[in-house]
Amino acid sequence: MKWLTGVVEVLLCAVVTQSFAADPVQDALVPPPRPDAAQLVFLDPHSSASSDGFMAGIYELNGNTRTLLTVINSRQRRVLDLPAGQHTLMSYHPLTKSAHIMLTDAEPGQRYYVIMRFAYGQGLQMRPIRPDNTSEFNTSHKKFPTWLSASALTADAVPADWDADWQSAINESQGRARVVWSKKTDEQRAELTLRSEDRVEF
Incomplete structure (x- = not known):
C-alpha cells in the first residue's frame, strides 16, 4: 500500500503544480523587454466620463527623492523599464489626493504586469x-x-510640469502613504510587492 500512497502523492503534486501553471501572455502591443532592464507593464482598464477620473502619476521613491516616471490615464497602458533589483514606487491620484506604495524586486529581461x-x-x-x-x-x-x-498603448509624453501645481499635496499624500505602509502587516505588504517570480511568459 505504501507504493500506492506514493503514487497518489505524486499525482496530487502534479495536479497542484498544473493548477499554478500560467499560459504565455500574448501582448503584441508591447515590445520585448530589454536584456538589461525589467519591463513593467501598467494597465488602467477603467472607463471614465471625466478626463482625470482614473489618471495617476507613477513615481519612484529613493530616500527623500521622488522622480516622476510616467502618467497613466483611463484606458491606457504604460511600459516602464527599471534596473533590476528593488524599487519603491508610488502612485498619486490628483482627484482624491491619494498615494499608494508598491515595492518591486524584478529581474532584467523579464516582463511583469501591474x-x-x-x-x-x-x-x-x-x-x-x-x-x-x-x-x-x-x-x-x-x-x-x-x-x-x-x-x-499610447505615446508616453509626460509634460515636465505635469505635477508642478500639486507638489505640496503630493508631499502630504506621500507622507500619509509611508505611515500607512509602516502599519501594514507582512502579509499586506506581500500583496503590494511585485516579486521576481511574478514574471510572465510571452
Missing part, C-alpha cells in the same frame, strides 16, 4: 498581476484579457 486598482475615495492602487492564483489579480483571471484589450 493593474491600477480603483479604491473608492482612495484613488488608484498598484497591484501586481501574478502568473499564479496566489492573488485575486492574476493572468488566469477571467477578466485579464479584458484588462489587456481595454488598455491601449
Whole structure:
C-alpha cells in the first residue's frame, strides 16, 4: 500500500503544480523587454466620463527623492523599464489626493504586469498581476484579457510640469502613504510587492 500512497502523492503534486501553471501572455502591443532592464507593464482598464477620473502619476521613491516616471490615464497602458533589483514606487491620484506604495524586486529581461486598482475615495492602487492564483489579480483571471484589450498603448509624453501645481499635496499624500505602509502587516505588504517570480511568459 505504501507504493500506492506514493503514487497518489505524486499525482496530487502534479495536479497542484498544473493548477499554478500560467499560459504565455500574448501582448503584441508591447515590445520585448530589454536584456538589461525589467519591463513593467501598467494597465488602467477603467472607463471614465471625466478626463482625470482614473489618471495617476507613477513615481519612484529613493530616500527623500521622488522622480516622476510616467502618467497613466483611463484606458491606457504604460511600459516602464527599471534596473533590476528593488524599487519603491508610488502612485498619486490628483482627484482624491491619494498615494499608494508598491515595492518591486524584478529581474532584467523579464516582463511583469501591474493593474491600477480603483479604491473608492482612495484613488488608484498598484497591484501586481501574478502568473499564479496566489492573488485575486492574476493572468488566469477571467477578466485579464479584458484588462489587456481595454488598455491601449499610447505615446508616453509626460509634460515636465505635469505635477508642478500639486507638489505640496503630493508631499502630504506621500507622507500619509509611508505611515500607512509602516502599519501594514507582512502579509499586506506581500500583496503590494511585485516579486521576481511574478514574471510572465510571452
